[in-house]
Amino acid sequence: MNAADDGTTIPSAVARHVAGRADRVRARLDGIEALVVSDLTNVRWLTGFTGSNGYVVLTPQRLTLVTDGRYGAQAVHQMDEAQVAGEVLVGLSSAAITAHLDALTAGFETVGFEAAHVSFQQHADWARAFHTTLRPTNTIVESERRSKDDAEIALIAAACRIADRALAEVAPHLADGLTEAEVRNRLETRMRELGASGPSYDTIVASGPFNSALPHHRPDHRLLLPGDLVIIDVGALLDGYHSDMTRTFVVGEPTAEQAEVYAMVLAAQQRGLAAVGPGVAAKTVDVACRDHIGDRGRGDWFTHGTGHGVGLLIHEDPFVNATSDAVLQVGDVVTVEPGAYREGFGGIRVEDLVVVTSDGCRVLTAFAKDSPCLPSPPTT
Ligand code: ZN
Ligand code: ZN
Helix, strand or coil: CCCCCCCCCCCHHHHCCCCCHHHHHHCCCCCCCEEEECCHHHHHHHHCCCCCCEEEEECCCCEEEEECCCCHHHHHHHHHHCCCCCEEEECCCHHHHHHHHHHHHCCCCEEEEEHHHCCHHHHHHHHHHCCCEEEEECCHHHHHHCCCCHHHHHHHHHHHHHHHHHHHHHHHHCCCCCEHHHHHHHHHHHHHHCCCCEECCCCEEEEHHHHCCCCCCCCCCCECCCCCEEEEEECEEECCEECCEEEEEECCCCCHHHHHHHHHHHHHHHHHHHHCCCCCEHHHHHHHHHHHHHHCCCHHHCCCCCEEECCCCCCEEEEECCCCCCECCCCCEEEECCEEEECCCEEEECEEEEEEECCEEEECCCCCCCCCECCCCCCC
16 A cells, blocks of 8 residues: 555645745844854755755845755755755865855855854864854754744644554554564554655664663564563654654553553643643643652653654754743644653553644644554554
């Protein structure tokens, strides 16, 4: 079955229309006349360019992408496809690229660079070469990138549907004598067959009383056994955008303690989802989950933050944890993923990906979570 057969639509062409983003960034250039963007995710968001070497120089009138000889034609094609007005300059060495950046910024008194994405060495080289004053900036592009537009949300939702579908096909087989690594391989193969360019991160399959107690266990050759808790954390990558979902299963009948902890984590997660909305402090969502687990005497079982933003990166702003100062806004795409872990018992995590809407949130991951029992195979 291919992506088109099961209703999984891939709206990638829409998402490439990134025109207008440069003006949104220009509006944020407070006291800076031009900006050199060097973070490749920010470069991609501004231009559609996906190469491994590139800089955007943004001035009040122009957008210029500077790259090396491998990527000149690709950059022209991708900016064209993204309907971005701008030009491409190619430098055949890093010195030539620096010379282009200098020439493009030379007429401006203050030029910003991305402090978090420029190495000490690169800054030294630029400071020597540039005929202008360089000023560090922080999260200018990221602040605009954070809130997703309709096309980006459609892509992320399509990535979620691919992961939902792959898990629906693979989860019924968890009692068939597979290893963690085999489950991972099946999931990742199906996601590719369903149209994903790959997994959006290394798929986690963590089973039994010890492996599942590690929130980010790497799948190994352990066989899934009757009575195991199995955490599966899976997402698809689609045209650069990620999805992220976790479900926990029990192979066979859950014990009373497994059922109790599962119900506790699920209720905590639902409280977290209910707390999500525009204008809500991200830490409020964390507190909603954490208090529910803490009130049941298992606070020290919840050993990580509640969630994170997802987009062109699998982990990006806003982060949802106890120390976050982010306030959620419409268009934020975030996870809500409380868990409970104890060596010897195992672990349970339930994670959904949601988009913040004007009246709360819309859940993008659809795989059933009401019970940890293995699902039946899909009928279609
Ligand atoms: Zn996850
Ligand atoms: Zn996550």
